[in-house]
Amino acid sequence: MSRCPSEEEILALLGAEPLPAWTDHLSGCPSCRENVRAISALQLEAKALWHAARIPTASEMLQKARMRDLHQVECRLVRPITLMENLCVWTSSVLALILTVTASSSAPGRLIVILPVGCTSAAVLLMWVRGCRILTRALRGDTSSPVARGH
Amino acid sequence: MSNDEFRAFYEEHARWLWAYVAKLSGCQSTADDIVQEAFLRMMTANLPINMSQEHRKHYLYKVATNLTRRAAARHHEDIAELKIEAPAEHHDDILVVRQAMGRMRRLESGILWLAYVEKLSHREIGQILGYRENSVRPLLHRAKGKLLRLLRGDSTAANGSLNR
Numbered sequence: 001m002s003r004c005p006s007e008e009e010i011l012a013l014l015g016a017e018p019l020p021a022w023t024d025h026l027s028g029c030p031s032c033r034e035n036v037r038a039i040s041a042l043q044l045e046a047k048a049l050w051h052a053a054r055i056p057t058a059s060e061m062l063q064k065a066r067m068r069d070l071h072q073v074e075c076r077l078v079r080p081i082t083l084m085e086n087l088c089v090w091t092s093s094v095l096a097l098i099l100t101v102t103a104s105s106s107a108p109g110r111l112i113v114i115l116p117v118g119c120t121s122a123a124v125l126l127m128w129v130r131g132c133r134i135l136t137r138a139l140r141g142d143t144s145s146p147v148a149r150g151h
Numbered sequence: 152m153s154n155d156e157f158r159a160f161y162e163e164h165a166r167w168l169w170a171y172v173a174k175l176s177g178c179q180s181t182a183d184d185i186v187q188e189a190f191l192r193m194m195t196a197n198l199p200i201n202m203s204q205e206h207r208k209h210y211l212y213k214v215a216t217n218l219t220r221r222a223a224a225r226h227h228e229d230i231a232e233l234k235i236e237a238p239a240e241h242h243d244d245i246l247v248v249r250q251a252m253g254r255m256r257r258l259e260s261g262i263l264w265l266a267y268v269e270k271l272s273h274r275e276i277g278q279i280l281g282y283r284e285n286s287v288r289p290l291l292h293r294a295k296g297k298l299l300r301l302l303r304g305d306s307t308a309a310n311g312s313l314n315r
Contacts, residue, residue, distance in 0.1 A: 011267060035295070038302055039267045041248035044241045046268040049170035052235040054183055058158040058165075064187070065194040072195070 004031045014039050077139050085132035092125035152200075152207075161190065164208055167269070168215055175219045175261050177253065179235070185222065189215040212269075212279045216261060223257060251301035259294035266291050 010022055010032055026033050056064075099118035152160070165186060173182035192214050193207065202210075252260050258280065265276045273287040282290065 012270070014267070034299055034302075038248070038295075038299055041241075041244040041302075042252075042263060042267055042298075045174075045245045045248050045252075046167075046170055046264070048235060048241075048245055049173055050166045052179075053166040053169035053173075054179065055165045055169055055186060058161040061161060061187070061190050061194070062154060062157065065191055068191055068195050 004029050007032055007035055011035060011039055014043070074139060078136050081132050081136050081139070085129055085136070088125050088129045088132065092122055092129075095121055095125070152194075152198075157194070160204060160207065164211065165190070168211060171212065171261075171264055171269070172215050172219055173235075174252065174264055175216070175257055176223065181219070181222055185215055185218045188218055209275055209278055212265070213281075216279055220257070247302060248298075251298055254301055255294070255297060258290070259297060262287070262291050262294050263298060 006022070006025060006029070010026075014036060022032075026036060095118070099114060103114050103118075168189065169182050169186045172185045173179055176182060176185070189211050193211050196210075198207070198210065252263075255263075261280060262276060265271045265279060266273075271279070273291070274284045276282075276291070277284045277287045280287075
């Protein structure tokens, strides 16, 4: 079937308004008639889908967007704390390893000095890690954390 | 975009976007997820404050199209026929076009929808689907030809050459 030069013009008008001006043309042009039938059916299908659409309300979407915004802010805030926490864990592990190696290769007299220093450093680092965790939980809104409870 | 502006924009476009994604993906639950995700991305993106409603709409359709393509690639899905009840007065017409479009490729369905349901220009369709304006006209022509052939009952039309 050959392509009609009026085809695009007719299809552009379709759905927006009736086509009385084109009635004569449509009755004599099988190509346009077929196009109009196909695109009209597509538009009917679109309307059927429009009615069947399952969408949340605008208020629900605004609420979800707010939640996502808060989550993004939380991620940005928590990132440096998590970094610090990881750094502490690695530092304490390396420190513990160094102290173990030093203590095993030192004279027993020096062990009395090294052990308390090592234990104190490890305790301070562990407390720092614990502090970071509490702060992270508080920023995430975990109510079981001491900071969030107001302690 | 103020909350009231968003509400008006959402009321105007959400259902049409859902219909577009449902048609493109052939899956209602995918459409539910993608429409929400597209709107959330639009709301949380740093779009220019003075961006026009039309440009926002194009942005939304572009995001939804990309999300649908990604979801389809992940699940290796073909377009399925939607299980939505067609209104009684146009039941047969809708069923026929639904069956025909179910046998078309995703790009072909998308391009027909944007051109004849959303009534977008070739330039706008190109922006949404990621094609140059000049490429849209032949793609649209081929997609329409294929739809007509499928509606005539030509079973060989389903093996067309347009990519997904």
